[in-house]
Amino acid sequence: MHTYFSSFGEGSIAPGIVTSSSLTRRKYECDLHCHTTRSDGNDTPQELIVNAAKNGLRVVAITDHDVQPPLYLDTTNGKIDIKDFARQQGIELVLGIEFSCDTYVDDVHILGYRMDWKNPLLEEAIERMRKSKTEAYKKLCEVLTSKGMPIDYENEILKYTDENGNIRYRDPDEVERKHIFELMAKKGYAPTWKDAKIMVRDDPELNIRREKINPFDAIDLIKSCGGTAVLAHPFLIDEVIHYPDGSNLTRKEYIERLIKHGIDGIEARYVYSKTSYKGTLKDFEIEELIRTEYNGKVKFFTGGSDYHADHKKGVANPRELGEAGVTFQEFNALKEYLV
Template identity: 85%
Template sequence: MYYSSFGEGSIAPGIVTPSSATKKKYDCDLHCHTTHSDGNDSPEELIINAAKSGLKVVAITDHDVPPPLYLDTPQGRISVKEFAHQHGVEIVLGIEFSCDTYVDDVHILGYRMDWENPLLAEAVERMRRSKTEAYRKLCEILTAKGMPIDYENEILKYIDEDGNIRYRDPDEVERKHIFELMAKKGYAPSWKDAKIMVRDDPELNVRREKISPFDAIDLIKSCGGTAVLAHPFLIDEVIHYPDGRNLTREEYIERLINHGIDGMEARYLYSKTSYKGNLKDFEIEEYIRTKYSTKVKFFSGGSDYHADHKKGVSNSRHLGEAGVTLQEFNSIKEYLI
């Protein structure tokens, strides 16, 4: 059953600012988003900006949507791998599944999958439908609570950073688009604060039906891929289910491991997210590597880049700010490509 809770059956180049270029610490960034979900770089811009930033490897891991296999450029249609190669970058293709209806921020990355497998297409269609219904409802509740968000005229129809009117298909809407508008309209200081506001208010935290983590792992493997748990410390330290069940983060992760998760994201920018704890990024990495070194096949890393600097976010994540070294990438490459 795809939409169970855990345990329930289970090409104009983009502009790279000097500050973004100097933030690079790692040659390989294995967790990035584009305009195909809630990022602000097109796939072409992501690759070009990765090259400008000095990256050797960059991954496209958009939310609940397969990566593009081909790009339409002024020179004609070209494979995304060839486009990246022309810019001196190796591309890793992935998808980030949002999992578990009742737990926030359970995300499983799928790499090296058969992107044309009908099982994946069916799952993607279910995820699209669930998003459309939930996000429209969230806008209605926000409006009723005195924070007007017009789904049709502010989310589907919107103004980009250059002042141009754009249109989104309902299937392309992500919650972050709503959070960004909440911040723009002054309902929260930033999109991250808006996310926390919605997350911590039971009335606002509209639950869309998400694929269970067990089913996501099974789907990835059925498509020949590798399953990696993204940003494990964004999962609450103690998880409370509506039916009264409680699980610790460690118990939750242990269940994923027992179900066959292959890898875990150890290097990540928790300091630039809605992480609730007090540990520093390096302390979390050390903990993950120590505790799970014998329980998963490998560790990965990524910035979770969204090109938020285009939206004026001052503390945005930069390409390569988190990731893996080229030596580390080569040691795990067989799991990713």
């Protein structure tokens, strides 16, 4: 039996911290939302850190989907603490996780920072999420195939060819929907992975639901592990949410309930123009709306590019490191919540 978000309870509202906004596209020194090969990114953690340094960043966050961040790296000099490696490159590394939440609503993602990454509660939750993904993504490939868009789960998703032409293998628990979307685009079933995502999302037959963590449970889990909870890219949530039981909820109502349950921050700066965002607002307009609407209701605002190193997959106009983020001055004001 599922619990719909519209039935969730109430909580407390936190005081706000005001930070400055950006009205034009620029590079930021601190990118607080990035992905690696540990989920659906294309840079290894080591490559992400090195590339951040090459691009002039001072702070970068690893926030992979539903998996703990790496604490160590295997280098030619042996095993090294990943934060020590980052410092050697002139980078301050922030460790995080991005929880995919709510079985019935797409793109409800909550970022957890500053957590106890070895907490058994977190490990148990991640194991449950892994199991829920495996069957759903295999089923999606089967349905796509039945609808005339063949995707071989075993030989094209678990076994795949990387950008250098090398044969690689994924564990079923490592598969992300974006891997399927990328293959759909590569095979010509959609112009881009973003179009493939929209196609799947908007087709009830294709939108195979996996059991995701309840967003309130995600917030509680983050806090029980000593962390800070941040709502990622809020405007990727549909403006009006339609639940299977016939109830509806607006995006604004949804976010208000997250706030009342104790979400600490909201990602205000984000590259919506390079995603599956359905609306017509410009990135800076969304930022201004978020800051105006939620100033005083959350503790702080963050920013991140949601970088995936998509250029390695030949994606045109990919999200770039530091394309969205925060200034170094803003980061220092937020640091106690993130590190």
